[in-house]
Amino acid sequence: MYDRIKGFRDFYPEEMQARRQVTDTIETVARQYGFREIGTPALERAEMYADKSGDEILEELYAFEDKGGRKLALTPELTPTVARMVVAKQQELSKPIKWMSTRPFWRYEEPQQGRFREFYQTNVDIFGSADPAADAEILAVAADGLTELGLSSEDFDFKVSHRDILGGLLETFGDVNTTAAIRAVDKRAKIDEGQYFELLTDAGLSDSQAREFDELLTTPADSLDELVDFAGTDRVEQAVENLENVLAATEDFGVRKHCTVSLTTARGLDYYTGVVFECFDSTGEVSRAVFGGGRYDTLIEGFGGQPTPAVGFAPGHATLSLLCQRAGVWPEESVTTDYYVLQVGDTRPTAARIARDLRAGGNIVEADIAGRSFGAQLDYADSINADLVVIVGERDLENGEVTLKDMTSGDQKSVPVDAFPGESKSPTFAEF
RNA sequence: UCCGGGUUGGGGUAGUGGUAUCCUUUGGCCUUGUGGUGGCCAAGACGUGGGUUCAAUUCCCGCACCCGGACCCA
Structure with missing residues (x-):
């Protein structure tokens, strides 16, 4: 007998039937919004990831050299690939570009709950629109998809934040390492208070500034203007306005009820630029974020393209399955x-x-x-x-x-x- | 990469320094004309490598894999 590779899974017909149903549900909703399916390679040049994130990233990839001496990697995510595709046909693609796909990705990590070395994700992205309606449409597709699966606002909650609000506030404190500070915010819920404030002070905030900053993060959604008053900068003012516009659009799109403003949600990735959000299990039984998304307006430019705004989300099917099972809406695992x-x-x-x-x-x-x-x-x-x-x-x-x-x-x-x-x-x- | 807990037929289990219990499953038959409820027969396991021992599934060490966590989450 041969062993299965660690972190890779077999799906037998009964379970596959349930997974297929869930995938089809999400994809159908995306299609109804006009997202077009794309197909992408399993392998890319390793440099594509190393150039962006540093050589250390190769440790977390399935990376190897092929017979032609090319350094390759099994794709750990779709974003760089899709950015490459957009850049390659930038001129001829009509905007906004709305693409989606479901496929496996690979990361050389230790498996744990909801995390495997081979995992499936549905990526849904919009390129070429900086309008708040685009952000809201992404939130709407995500919310409608979950609703179609049988979930309600009792089951899940989108914690919506804004990178530029965080960055703009930090800026007012002087010379602060924004990336490090945002990482600290991302960990706020997971680590104890002492460690959290230590990370903030490491990022360049004084003790009192760290307290003040943390205080600002918990500003209620209907008082965001207080943040503008505090900062007194155009950047924060625009960011707050942008967030409010996105929320207003979600209202019109019928999904405002699934969104909660939560500036303490940050997302770990540093390429996000505007609205970011994470989907959580309302009951908290699924402890980690189910999935996330957000705006990344500078990424395409970073891949050598013309400046192109972008926003998207990508539910991982493993955590999605955990949420569905918790809520009792995971399809019956049986053949028919x-x-x-x-x-x-x-x-x-x-x-x-x-x-x-x-x-x-x-x-x-x-x-x-x-x-x-x-x-x-x-x-x-x-x-x-x-x-x-x-x-x-x-x-x-x-x-x-x-x-x-x-x-x-x-x-x-x-x-x-x-x-x-x-x-x-x-x-x-x-x-x- | 690190930490904790695991690994006995396909699945679930009992047990033991002298090769293993029960349930279920799978296949066949009773029954080429009736399944989900019977009977009979058969198949099928101590993760792996090494050490200790007359003898290891059992004790010790390494590794693999599984579950959970840390790091990370691009």
Whole structure:
């Protein structure tokens, strides 16, 4: 026996069926908003990640050299790839560019709850619109997707923040390492108070400034103007205005109720520039953020393109699954079968014809391909959750009939073989 | 990379310094004409490498993998 690779998973049909349903639900919502599916390579040049984040990042990647001496890496995220694609066809793509895709990514990390070395994400991004409506549309797609999965505002909450508000406030304290300070904010909920303030002072804030800054972070949503008054800078004023405009748009888009302003939410990544948000389990049972997203207006430029605003989100399917299971809306993990065509004796020509007709109607249809006995076939039909069994037996065929068996009730009835399946694409037991 | 806890048929378990219990599962048969409820038969396990020992699944060490956490979350 060979071992499975650590952090990689096999999905058997029952679980895969549930995952497929969840993926389809999210993707369908994105499609309805006009997001177009793209396909992307599993491998990219390792430099693409190293140039952006430093060589240390290679430690956390599946990176290797190919036979042509190229340094490659299994893609750990989609953003650089998508940025590359946008830059490559910058001129010819009509804006806004709205793309989505679901696929695996790989990171060489230690697996833990909701984290694997191979993991699936649906990425949804908009390029080329700096309008608050774009930010709000991303929030709306995310919220609608979760709602379609059966979740409600009782189940999840988007904590919405704004990088420029954080940056702008920090700026007013003088020479502060903004990146480090924002990282500290990102960790605020996870570490104890002492460590948190230590990180803030390490970032260049004095003790009193750190207290003051932290105080500002908890400013309620309807008092954001106080932040503008405090800072007195255009940057903070514009950032607050931008956040309020985004929230106003979410109101119109019907998803404001899922959003809570929370400046203590920061996102760890440093490429975010404007609105950022994280989705949390309202009950707190799923302790980590389910997923996040935000605006990253400078990234495309950083990849050698023209300045192009961008905003997006990317739910990881592992944490999404945790949330769905917690909320009791994870789809049932089982296979389904519409019809099982059971053969008794040498009735294959008729059985095959019936199976073909039923499949032509779009149904999931199985028939015996193992030469099994009557009882064994019924047993199998049961194991694949067949709704109806069509018994095609020599005895019935002599009378020009087949027997229809409802597997839930066990009821049976004879129907003329020539009339089955008849005009109906998916004939039910009751129809005959 | 680090820390904690694990690893006994496919799944779930019992147990032991002298190779293993029970349930379930899978396949076949009873029953090519009735499954979800019977009976019979069969298949199937001590993660891996090394050490101690007459003898290791059991004790010791390393490794792998699993679960959880730290770091990180691009």
